[in-house]
Amino acid sequence: MNRPKIAIVIVTFNRSGYLQDLLVSAAAMETDPHAIVVVDNASTDDTQDVLASAATSFPAGMLINHQLKTNTGGSGGFSEGTKVALELGADWVWLMDDDVEILPDALEQFAPWMERFKVIHGRRYDFDGTPFYWQAKFNEFLGVPLPYSGKQFNREGFAVTNSGTFEGMLIKADIVREIGLPDPRFFISWDDAAYAWLAAQHTKVVYVDAFVLKRKREQKQVNLGIRHLNDGSPLFRFHVIRNRAYVGKYFREYGKLNRFGFGLGTALTFAKEIFRLVVVQHTLKGFGDLVRGFRANRALWRDKTWRPMDPADVPAQLTNDR
Incomplete structure (x- = not known):
């Protein structure tokens, strides 16, 4: 059986230092992805220089520099990046911000779960090396994702949810073709939670007990x-x-x-x-x-013209390798 083609989609804006570290970690992965699509949201720093330098660390054609003319927010970047990834023939799209690093065996950690599920979130370490907390499930009455117990994993090592985050969501191309691309109209906030909720109306969305990323950006928090x-x-x-x-x-x-x-x-x-x-x-x-x-x-x-994203806009499945 052919190995699934996994495309990593990174959205970046004026954080070239974080992006550089992320690309270094991507180059050190034990298994190469099918493609790495970096969506540059019209950065004004040295992001383009970082991408040009990093290209030499990957096989020819693997690192895709997709530069946008305007800043479309994380939502627009992930929408565009997902589209590009599917145009490149990806079977899976792994979405992430620029302020994380990829653990070397991440794809090996995902592999057994990809045989069972179509939308997967792995675990993350925080910037200080402790496990980062992200466990949420939409309460559909309130329409908000609420946290659940830290002991959320079942005996098989996963928990079913209906929410998600673009800081690490791995989604199968078939599901994107059912629900459409991520909605760029959000710009930022709620886009990832809503997208995972949409996916959960069609398939199981899971959070698995496998560490795949580390957050790099320190934030003020309580x-x-x-x-x-x-x-x-x-x-x-x-x-x-x-x-x-x-x-x-x-x-x-x-x-x-x-x-x-x-x-x-x-x-x-x-x-x-x-x-x-x-x-x-x-x-x-x-x-x-x-x-x-x-x-x-x-x-x-009050806007009566609003419509959901159209699955017809998602690139069709390629029949041949690129």
Whole structure:
């Protein structure tokens, strides 16, 4: 049986130092991927120089430098990168931010799970070497992913979820063709959770007890026991409230939207972001970002022209190797 073609999709913006470290780790992988697609979101630093230098560390044609003319956010970058990966004939797409490094045996760790599931999240180490906390499952009444127990893995070493993160989501091309490309309209925030939720309407989405990545960027955070709460930027605060409307519209497409419960979930999200400002960042200075996000949220709910991503826009499966 042929080895599946795994394309790594990295989205980067003005973080050439992190990108350089990530590409060094990619070059040290025990098994080569089919392709590494780096989507440069119109960076203004030396990202292009880093990519040119790194190209010599990979077989010819493996490292794809896909430079965008404008910054489309993480959402737009992952949408474009997934499209490019499938055009290159990838059977699987492994999505990741630029501020991680790949553990050398990552693909070997994924291999047995790829025989059983079609959307997989591996575990990550935090920047200090401790296991990074990410365990979440959408509460569909509230429309928000809630953390669950740290002892979430079953005896076989996996947990079924319906949420996800683009900091390490591995998705089979067949599922992308069923649900469409990641939605670039999110720009940032909720895009990965909503995309995994969409996938979960078609297949099992799992979190497996196998370490594949390490986070490199240190963030200001507060440990709440059941989860860590990181700091957030003004862009994040705006979009985390605005994009609730996009999540709700996808829920409605699948008949899962409870308007009362979802509204309550939005109120809880707003309250959580105020808590984040006060407890993590020790300020209320970003409150206006949340208010602007809420106004934009209301406008999106009134938009009657919105449609979900069209699976017909996903590149067809190639019959021959590139």
